[in-house]
Amino acid sequence: MTATARKAVLYRMVMPEHICPYGLKSKWQLERHGYAVEDHWLRTREETEAFKAQHGVKTTPQTFIDGERVGGNDDLTRYFGGHVLSPDKTSYRSIIALFSMTALIALAASVAAFGTAFTEQASMWFISLWMCVLAILKLQDIERFSTMFLNYDLLARRWVPYAYLYPFGEALAGVLMTAGVLRWLAVPIALAMGGIGAVSVVKAVYINKRTLKCACVGGSSNVPLGFVSLIENLMMVAMAIWMTVK
Incomplete structure (x- = not known):
């Protein structure tokens, strides 16, 4: 998949007391794959809850590409062909x-x-x-x-x-x-x-x-x-x- 010059929309929590680490990871992943990121900050808990209710999601960050919701950071990793280890899966x-x-x-x-x-x-x-x-x-x-x-x-x-x-x-x-x-x-x-x-x-x-x-x-x-x-x-x-x- 060619990501050059493509645009992604990212919603993530950026508050005085908390900057979501998964939001930072999502932004980094998108930029690493050549996406221009429209970075929307959710600055309060109320704003975050309103966003989740509007889009019917339980967590943030949330990434949208070509108008379609990709999901959270794990979903974005899978979108780019990466592997996400299940918490219950055994591993060496x-x-x-x-x-x-x-x-x-x-x-x-x-x-x-x-x-x-x-x-x-x-x-x-x-x-x-x-x-x-x-x-x-x-x-x-x-x-x-x-x-x-x-x-x-x-x-x-x-x-x-x-x-x-x-x-x-x-x-x-x-x-x-x-x-x-x-x-x-x-x-x-x-x-x-x-x-x-x-x-x-x-x-x-x-x-x-x-x-x-x-x-x-x-x-x-x-x-x-x-x-x-x-x-x-x-x-x-x-x-x-x-x-x-x-």
Whole structure:
């Protein structure tokens, strides 16, 4: 679709106390695709409500192209062929981002400490830092995490406090492993948590064939429970074994 020299009409909230971020995104999208934007500001709540009632819509911003209403920012994204992720749809995006950034941090630390990125220590730091980052995400909302965790973890379902203790145990083991201290404490924690977690995932996903979301990146996760969750737990076990051997 050729957008050059075409005109779009945009209605968005611009108030002293609030400038709608989706309105800014819609304006940016339109300009990026070559549209001249007739930008109408809705400056009060009353004006906004009157606009919504007039056009029979529930939200703003609203974009009109060639006299036809396109809709809100998500609708505009789809209009231009973009993808809008459904809040309920599972995705590995968050895990990929975490995996990539944790790996880069571990490599950067290795360069700082040893002058080269690819070292045995970098591999160890990758796993331990991964554990720390995942613990941070769980601790942001421990109630939501524990609720999701109770859907599948075998120990938590028998002893509910474990669902609350898990992020703290993961954080403690990750910090100790990163520092390389108190291995007598870090290794058993990682072995127990990783082992129980791996068995729980196998039972829930591969034996009982349940479709669940993983609590690994916190209670608001859209990551499907399965291979990634199993790998996370096996990495903890592998790290514990590696530290025992070393």
